[in-house]
Amino acid sequence: MTEIPSELTIGQLSERSGVPTSALRFYEREGLINSRRTTGNQRRYHRTTLRRVAFVRASQSVGIPLALIREVLGFLPEDTPPTKEFWARASHCWTEAINDRITKLERMRDRFTACVGCGCLSFTECALINPQDKLAERGPGAHLLA
Ligand code: FES
Known part of the structure; x- marks a missing residue:
C-alpha cells in the first residue's frame, strides 16, 4: 500500500475515501472537515482528514445528523484524527439516539401496517x-363517519 502524503488534494481525498468531491466540499461547508488553500486557491487537506471523513461516513450510516457529528468533531483539535477510543466514546453516546430512531421507525412501521389495505388517506384520520391525530389510535378507517 502506498504511503499517504502529508497533504491531499480533493481528488486524492475523494479517491482514497470513496466519497465524491461534491460531498467533500459539502462537508467542508458544514464545518466537518477543513482545508488550507494554496496560492492558486486549491484545497489541500491534512492527511488526517481521511479519518475524519471515515468518522463522518460511519456516523451518517447509522443516521446521526450532521449537526451532532459536527458537535462531536468540535472536541478534536484541527488536524487531529478521531482515534478508535474517540469513535467508541461517540458511538456510545449515540446509542440512545439510535435506539430512539429504532423506536420511531417501529412505530411508523406499525402505523403503516395499520394503513395497509385501508387506503382512506384521510388528512384527519390517517x-x-x-x-398527532388521536382518532388514528383507534386504527385505520373513518371513525367519525362510523
Ligand atoms: S390509509 Fe392510513 S388510516 Fe387509512
Whole structure:
C-alpha cells in the first residue's frame, strides 16, 4: 500500500475515501472537515482528514445528523484524527439516539401496517398523514363517519 502524503488534494481525498468531491466540499461547508488553500486557491487537506471523513461516513450510516457529528468533531483539535477510543466514546453516546430512531421507525412501521389495505388517506384520520391525530389510535378507517 502506498504511503499517504502529508497533504491531499480533493481528488486524492475523494479517491482514497470513496466519497465524491461534491460531498467533500459539502462537508467542508458544514464545518466537518477543513482545508488550507494554496496560492492558486486549491484545497489541500491534512492527511488526517481521511479519518475524519471515515468518522463522518460511519456516523451518517447509522443516521446521526450532521449537526451532532459536527458537535462531536468540535472536541478534536484541527488536524487531529478521531482515534478508535474517540469513535467508541461517540458511538456510545449515540446509542440512545439510535435506539430512539429504532423506536420511531417501529412505530411508523406499525402505523403503516395499520394503513395497509385501508387506503382512506384521510388528512384527519390517517396516522401516517396526521401522526398527532388521536382518532388514528383507534386504527385505520373513518371513525367519525362510523
Ligand atoms: S390509509 Fe392510513 S388510516 Fe387509512
